[in-house]
Amino acid sequence: MKQKSFSTLSNVMNQELWHTLLPLLHEEVLDNKEMLIREGEIADKIVWIRAGVLRSYFLLEDGQERTYCITFDESMMTAMTSFISGKPSKENIQSIGTTELYVLYKADVDKLCENNIVWTIFFKQLLEEQFMELEEKLFDIQRLEAKERYLKLLQHYPQYIQRIPGIYLASFLNITPRHLSRIRKEAHL
Template structure:
């Protein structure tokens, strides 16, 4: 729980009493590798904090191909945010790439926490803004960078991805085929 409280405290300074209260609203959750936190068509009623592990968010296109949107790692929040905010079925799947330890808060508890500690609303806004920024960067990357530039950016910004994530998921995230990724890797390692 201390990682969760620390993450919130870095954005909005919390009193010792507020730090203790936050823990009462979140529940621990464990999810095994390859299991799903949520599947397409379900309603997302929770936001999760990743204490340990890595998850992948993806959807399936009209051809049934999986399109990876992003990965979530330690000390990050994850949810099917559109479903959470609009209370509509999600189009996304969230799958554990490793065994994960999480803390979850459901919609009602998040509202209660926000009432009890009003500055949590600032934290919620910052999380939403960060999600928007990440999605904007991803769209820009896919539209303006070459496949090689996208791959080099991942190597530079997230080298753990290359080591810990199956290559077909990396390729999907980059918007290329696994075969193209293999060619890029050979080209770059020469």
């Protein structure tokens, strides 16, 4: 079951690596709006989303939430800066709907990397992918109009758009819910 869900990762792992990893994974299910990590906590785990959606957000001074990352099935997620540095997280990670996860704790990641250079390379590649995704989002915010950002998201993740509440999607796109509504109307004409 776990190996099937990790099909993307299994392409780069041999059986020996799988047998090392699988006992360390813990299954967890989050209910709708359940918190995985709260601001101020130290992120001591990285998760693989088996099914569902997680969003990462922070609070603005006026108390409004700003969603800056939405992560879907078959993807990794954590409060990366906190996970790497061991410092308190500046973000919150929350489920959107019921979300099934495989959890790997930081202490186990560190042991894996100490015992086999292949794990160090593997986690380095994961971090590089996370960095590139974040960089692409930053470029999109700077270079693309709101409608273009929405259409790009719709093109890459059409099956998820309807599952994300408009307020989170608007925040992620850095627009108001009203603007999102107008964009959706124009896009479906």
